[in-house]
Amino acid sequence: MATRTPLMAGNWKMNLNHLEAIAHVQKLAFALTDKDYEAVEVAVLPPFTDLRSVQTLVDGDKLRIKYGAQDVSAHDSGAYTGEVSGPLLAKLNCTFITIGHSERRQYHGEDEPVVNAKVKAALKHGLTPIMCVGEELSVREAGNHVSHTLAQVDGGLEGVAAESVAGLVIAYEPVWAIGTGKVCGEEDAQEVCGAIRQRIEELYDDATAQQVRIQYGGSVKSGNVAKIMAQPDIDGALVGGASLDAEEFVKIIRFRDQ
Numbered sequence: 001m002a003t004r005t006p007l008m009a010g011n012w013k014m015n016l017n018h019l020e021a022i023a024h025v026q027k028l029a030f031a032l033t034d035k036d037y038e039a040v041e042v043a044v045l046p047p048f049t050d051l052r053s054v055q056t057l058v059d060g061d062k063l064r065i066k067y068g069a070q071d072v073s074a075h076d077s078g079a080y081t082g083e084v085s086g087p088l089l090a091k092l093n094c095t096f097i098t099i100g101h102s103e104r105r106q107y108h109g110e111d112e113p114v115v116n117a118k119v120k121a122a123l124k125h126g127l128t129p130i131m132c133v134g135e136e137l138s139v140r141e142a143g144n145h146v147s148h149t150l151a152q153v154d155g156g157l158e159g160v161a162a163e164s165v166a167g168l169v170i171a172y173e174p175v176w177a178i179g180t181g182k183v184c185g186e187e188d189a190q191e192v193c194g195a196i197r198q199r200i201e202e203l204y205d206d207a208t209a210q211q212v213r214i215q216y217g218g219s220v221k222s223g224n225v226a227k228i229m230a231q232p233d234i235d236g237a238l239v240g241g242a243s244l245d246a247e248e249f250v251k252i253i254r255f256r257d258q
């Protein structure tokens with residue numbers, strides 16, 4: 001079985017201006033040690049307007065924190081007002097891009113074809129997609145959470161080659177657990193994350209399924225992260241609100257100590 005390095009990523013959403021971003025990344029850098037970076041990969045996903053400042057700080061101090069964006073255009077360049085392309089993000093040395101976050105699906109009408117085009121755009125420019133999937137409360141209550149989430153996986157990865165899938169990240173974020181304080185029970189999270197890995201094996205092969213990293217996201221905090229991370233098919237956390245507090249995010253990164 002492949003050993004997968006856990007990925008602890010902070011999705012800042014629409015929070016922290018570029019000055020706050022610098023201060024926040026400095027706090028993380030000050031607290032984190034080589035031991036932390038050996039145990040987990042750490043990433044922050046700030047708003048677009050912060051990326052240049054974060055890049056300058058990371059490069060200047062040779063920090064081991066990775067960073068990325070919260071969205072990418074499906075297009076490479078041209079007349080797409082307001083969009084930010086893969087080449088522009090690659091030029092800033094971004095590593096990760098969240099794609100198809102439920103807030104993009106909910107407020108910007110992103111569906112599987114859009115997510116699929118953005119996954120391909122990110123991969124084309126050497127950026128690692130964190131493809132977000134997960135069900136709304138009504139879907140879970142109807143007992144359709146697994147099939148719903150797997151349909152998002154199928155649609156998002158259509159036409160993506162096995163070698164690309166092996167390197168990407170899928171984040172299972174049940175919509176009802178995002179920003180609500182209602183964390184999904186670790187066994188419920190494992191049920192869906194295990195089903196996602198199984199689906200990758202069916203769509204590709206066992207080696208690809210063993211390599212792809214699957215994160216859980218939704219009200220992750222230092223108090224619940226250890227139980228979530230103990231699940232066999234959960235390889236990291238995509239953390240929203242709690243990642244805005246540097247001390248708390250460091251505790252989450254050190255989930256083994258909690």
Ligand SMILES: O=C(CO)COP(=O)(O)O
Nearest residue numbers: 011178179218219240241
């Ligand atoms: O949406 C999320 C991360 O992408 C989760 O947000 P919260 O951790 O604030 O629930």
